[in-house]
Amino acid sequence: MQDLQIIFAGILNGLLAGGIYVLVAVGLTLIYGVLHIINFAHGSLLMLAMYAVFFLWRLIGIDPYVALPVVVAGAFVFGFVLYRLVIGRFSHGRDENILLITLGLSIVIDNAALLFFGGDTQTIDVPYAGQFVELGAAFLPLPKIISFVVAVLLCAVLGLYMAKSDTGKAIRAVAKERQGARLVGIDVDNIFAVSYGIGIACLGAAACLLMPTYYVTPSSGHAFVLVAFTIVVLGGMGSFIGAAVGGFIIGITESLGGLLLGEQLGQIGISLIFILILLLKPTGLFGSKA
Amino acid sequence: MNRPLLCLAGLGLAIVYPLAVPNYFVNIGMLVLFTAFIGQSWNLAGGFAGQTSFGHVVFFGTGAYTSTILQVTYGWNPWLAWPVAMIAGAAVGWMIAVLSFRAGLRGSYFALITLAFAEVFRILANSVSFTRGGLGMLIKADQRPLNFQFKDPIWVYYLALALCVVSILIAWQLTRSRFGARLIAVRENEDAARALGIDVFAEKVKVLTLSGAMCAAGGTFYAQKYLYIDPNIAFGVDKSVEMLLVSMVGGAGTTFGPLIGSLALTAINEVTRSLASVVPALKNVQPLSLVVYGIMLVLIVARLPDGLMGMFRRRPHHA
Numbered sequence: 001m002q003d004l005q006i007i008f009a010g011i012l013n014g015l016l017a018g019g020i021y022v023l024v025a026v027g028l029t030l031i032y033g034v035l036h037i038i039n040f041a042h043g044s045l046l047m048l049a050m051y052a053v054f055f056l057w058r059l060i061g062i063d064p065y066v067a068l069p070v071v072v073a074g075a076f077v078f079g080f081v082l083y084r085l086v087i088g089r090f091s092h093g094r095d096e097n098i099l100l101i102t103l104g105l106s107i108v109i110d111n112a113a114l115l116f117f118g119g120d121t122q123t124i125d126v127p128y129a130g131q132f133v134e135l136g137a138a139f140l141p142l143p144k145i146i147s148f149v150v151a152v153l154l155c156a157v158l159g160l161y162m163a164k165s166d167t168g169k170a171i172r173a174v175a176k177e178r179q180g181a182r183l184v185g186i187d188v189d190n191i192f193a194v195s196y197g198i199g200i201a202c203l204g205a206a207a208c209l210l211m212p213t214y215y216v217t218p219s220s221g222h223a224f225v226l227v228a229f230t231i232v233v234l235g236g237m238g239s240f241i242g243a244a245v246g247g248f249i250i251g252i253t254e255s256l257g258g259l260l261l262g263e264q265l266g267q268i269g270i271s272l273i274f275i276l277i278l279l280l281k282p283t284g285l286f287g288s289k290a
Numbered sequence: 291m292n293r294p295l296l297c298l299a300g301l302g303l304a305i306v307y308p309l310a311v312p313n314y315f316v317n318i319g320m321l322v323l324f325t326a327f328i329g330q331s332w333n334l335a336g337g338f339a340g341q342t343s344f345g346h347v348v349f350f351g352t353g354a355y356t357s358t359i360l361q362v363t364y365g366w367n368p369w370l371a372w373p374v375a376m377i378a379g380a381a382v383g384w385m386i387a388v389l390s391f392r393a394g395l396r397g398s399y400f401a402l403i404t405l406a407f408a409e410v411f412r413i414l415a416n417s418v419s420f421t422r423g424g425l426g427m428l429i430k431a432d433q434r435p436l437n438f439q440f441k442d443p444i445w446v447y448y449l450a451l452a453l454c455v456v457s458i459l460i461a462w463q464l465t466r467s468r469f470g471a472r473l474i475a476v477r478e479n480e481d482a483a484r485a486l487g488i489d490v491f492a493e494k495v496k497v498l499t500l501s502g503a504m505c506a507a508g509g510t511f512y513a514q515k516y517l518y519i520d521p522n523i524a525f526g527v528d529k530s531v532e533m534l535l536v537s538m539v540g541g542a543g544t545t546f547g548p549l550i551g552s553l554a555l556t557a558i559n560e561v562t563r564s565l566a567s568v569v570p571a572l573k574n575v576q577p578l579s580l581v582v583y584g585i586m587l588v589l590i591v592a593r594l595p596d597g598l599m600g601m602f603r604r605r606p607h608h609a
Contacts, residue, residue: 095398100538101588101592104588107580110577226405265417268410271407271410279403282399
């Protein structure tokens with residue numbers, strides 16, 4: 001009985017973490033679906049956004065949740081400009097070349113962060129950090145619950161935006177058939193940049209939701225890159241629903257892995273899932289075709 | 291100037307170099323050659339055969355741990371453990387190749403799965419007892435050549451030079467053998483290569499096995515030089531990136547690319563180091579040179595597919 005309760009709490013905790021993973025993975029899968037770019041710089045850009053949240057709190061005292069609109073807007077602009085200046089120019093060609101370019105970007109970003117911010121671990125102290133909510137047998141940290149709810153809401157908003165707005169429709173049109181989209185008058189290059197911007201804006205939101213309970217160092221990106229890729233490959237590259245389902249599966253896997261196998265060995269679950277999915281069903285759960 | 295003469299002159303210079311400079315520079319030279327060696331192991335698979343790997347460190351770490359465990363736990367002589375480490379690296383290369391290529395993984399997917407394999411090995415090395423987990427493994431210092439430990443850094447340098455020369459000879463042999471030609475055909479267009487009757491799967495497995503053995507040899511060398519390894523050194527992302535970087539920047543798929551790239555990386559490192567002594571704000575040298583290197587990677591992938599080698603090489607007429 002005791003064991004079951006611990007596992008129940010583990011699953012809940014995993015679900016909560018999964019909400020933020022979904023946000024990170026949706027950005028990655030959107031970029032892949034529209035641009036056919038595997039954005040290896042995803043983790044590094046998340047790390048950068050986390051530093052933005054940290055400095056907003058440290059220097060001006062803005063609460064991470066309050067900072068969300070600012071950081072999301074800033075991340076969108078950053079992604080848009082990054083696409084226009086760097087990625088867009090090189091984004092056509094062999095796919096491993098694009099992977100190498102985004103790897104180069106992540107090396108630059110990680111080391112620039114190390115150069116300017118130093119290697120220390122940075123955290124944010126929020127007054128509500130120590131508060132817990134009792135749910136059945138589980139005690140859940142309040143900030144994780146807030147983050148989960150906001151993450152789910154934001155994903156719903158993004159889904160609605162993609163379904164209903166003109167830009168969203170244009171993005172989906174470009175993802176399906178870029179030549180056709182060009183023929184009906186869609187500015188495809190602009191849509192590419194907007195999609196990349198939205199993908200990075202998701203990271204901005206994720207950074208705000210992570211910082212109250214997490215820490216940031218210049219190598220934080222590494223921790224997320226494999227997680228994000230695992231989710232996206234598990235769900236199927238380019239699939240939104242896949243990213244959502246994958247995010248929760250990975251969140252729970254990580255939580256239960258840590259619980260059952262211990263802190264060190266527990267991390268192995270994600271890498272193993274990644275390898276197994278690639279070997280057995282590279283199109284993922286919801287992917288159309290590789 | 292003709293090429294064999296240039297190579298001999300370079301080799302002569304490399305032999306005389308450590309006799310003429312202080313130990314600090316002997317060590318730097320050793321690192322250049324060593325990095326060129328493991329870079330070349332990446333280059334065989336990533337450059338010649340076009341199988342870009344993000345997790346080559348998995349072979350490096352396998353080699354380092356195999357020889358160290360045999361030596362520390364079972365009392366083997368490290369020279370005897372060395373070939374076993376290479377066999378272990380070859381076995382891991384073979385396993386990853388058979389699994390990934392049988393599943394039909396290509397391009398980015400292959401790159402990502404190698405990254406995941408390296409991560410699995412890192413976590414395992416951190417968790418199991420025979421690697422002593424996160425504590426890492428210390429090799430007892432006993433500086434005798436019979437022990438694969440040298441008092442004078444010049445001998446480590448010459449060993450690295452020998453490794454580097456052998457790796458260049460292997461790469462050179464690839465450029466003129468049928469095996470090499472088949473690998474290049476696989477890189478340029480897998481489907482066309484298959485249509486020509488090349489057993490694409492077998493060639494890719496072969497080259498990754500060879501590459502794994504070489505990289506594992508580098509792992510043992512590294513462990514013997516520093517007498518310490520831990521999971522993050524042996525299986526961390528940094529070494530994978532380093533191998534990839536020196537090959538890509540120097541010129542992927544070229545004989546001398548990794549050596550040129552390694553020289554360039556070290557040159558950038560030393561320049562930033564001396565800059566840092568003038569401008570105190572730049573006290574953190576390593577990240578700055580990596581920033582420069584990352585920018586070079588982006589520019590080279592985008593604009594100069596043959597890397598630095600492409601700048602001073604007569605280009606054969608490419609299609």
